[in-house]
Amino acid sequence: MNDGEVLAGGVANAGSIIRIGDEVRRPASAQTELVFSLLEHVRSKGFTGVPEPLGRDAQGRERLRFIPGEVAIPPFPRWSLSPGLLASVARLLRAFHDAVADFVPPANARWNTELAHPAGGQIIGHNDACVENVIVRGGRAAALIDFEFAAPTHPLHDLAVLARHWVPLETPEDAARDGRSGLDVAARFRIVADVYGIPFGAKREEFLDHVVAGIHRSGPFVLARIARGEQAFIDMWERSGGHDRIARRIAWIDSIRSELSMALNTA
Template sequence: MNDGEVLAGGVANAGAIIKIGDEVRRPASAQTELVFSLLEHARSNGFAGVPEPLGIDEQGRERLRYIPGDVAIPPFPKWSLSPGLLASVSRLLRDFHDAVADFVPPANAFWNTELAHPDGGNIVGHNDVCVENVVVRDGQAVALIDFEFAAPTDPLHDLAVLARHWVPVDTQQDAERWGRSGFDVGSRLRIVADAYGIPLGPQRDEFLDRIVRGIHRSGPFVLARIARGEQAFIDMWERSGGQERITRRIAWIDSIRSELSAALNKN
């Protein structure tokens, strides 16, 4: 029996995130100590947009200070497509990157690198800034949560993950599956790049390259978990359209890449 309020959202830990008073309890992992040190470092640098670590409870779960606000979950509400919210999510990630830029993990640190840039990078990023992992208040993003996949990565890779989920970089057909429609991919990508502070030119093309490469690599992460028999990922794969959706999305992004580049670099 749960000893608190079950918080909605998530896939791997669905039903296992519990709110007790002003604390969140969630399953610990081999990376818990590392993640706690990352969060403490960000907070010590003045960044309040991550949970405050409080230790481990008697059941071996992580204890984190609860951050009040709204978290959008599928089917996503209309407010989650607000251009102002999109810009604030991008700014929040930039502020987090700045806060952890001088974080030096132990030499023998063992991170969960499943969603990080394949070649690592010069910061420890979030790597999973999906809609469900951002706390919102008054239409503005105020905190990042769920650092299960935090690991050394490239900042533009981290931002590209955010863009794929929040723009979203998806066909209208597939986005509608999650309650999202009526958005313009190019203009919303421009919002992300502007808010993060990417200058016009080569860096924006590099950002777009990260997005396209990420879409081409999509699938193996979920398929690996399906192969392990994880039912939550089996269900998600089926709900999202499976391999047909991935094939369709790759063909679509390749067909509009030049159009997106022009939108990103428009003066």
């Protein structure tokens, strides 16, 4: 039975993330202790844009300090589409990457790598910096939440995930379905690269490579959970258009790749 306020957002843990006073309780996982050590490390480096871990409760759930603010969920409100907010999200992820750069996990660490870059990478990234996983205060990104997919990854893969969700990198038809019509995709994509601090030239093309490759790989994560019978993912798949939406997104990103490259590299 829920013993507090159910917090909205998310798919995998929908309905099971509870606020009790100034704490959030959420289901624990095999990665809970790893994630707690990660959060403690970046907070020790002065980065407070992540929840403070508080241990476990009597039911074995994770206990985290509640972070006040707003979280945008579909259909996305107009305030969540501002260029200033987009820039602040990219800035927040860069600050997290800087803080996590010297984090050394245990040699036997077993992360959930479902959303990480297939080849791993040199940092432990968030890997799921979607709109619903960012706390917003005063029109600016205040914190990243939901670190269950944190794992070794490439920093530009982590940023590519952010761009896919926040620009968003969707066909106009599908973006409109979530309340995000009429946005200048190329300009917003450029904001992400500029604010994160990607140098002009080869590094920006590498970032674009990560974006395109990630979109081409999309689908298996959700399909695996559908195969396990997870109803929340079945519902999301059907609601979002399933295979047809993925096929549209792949064809669309390939068709505008040159436009995005020009936007990234025009001084």
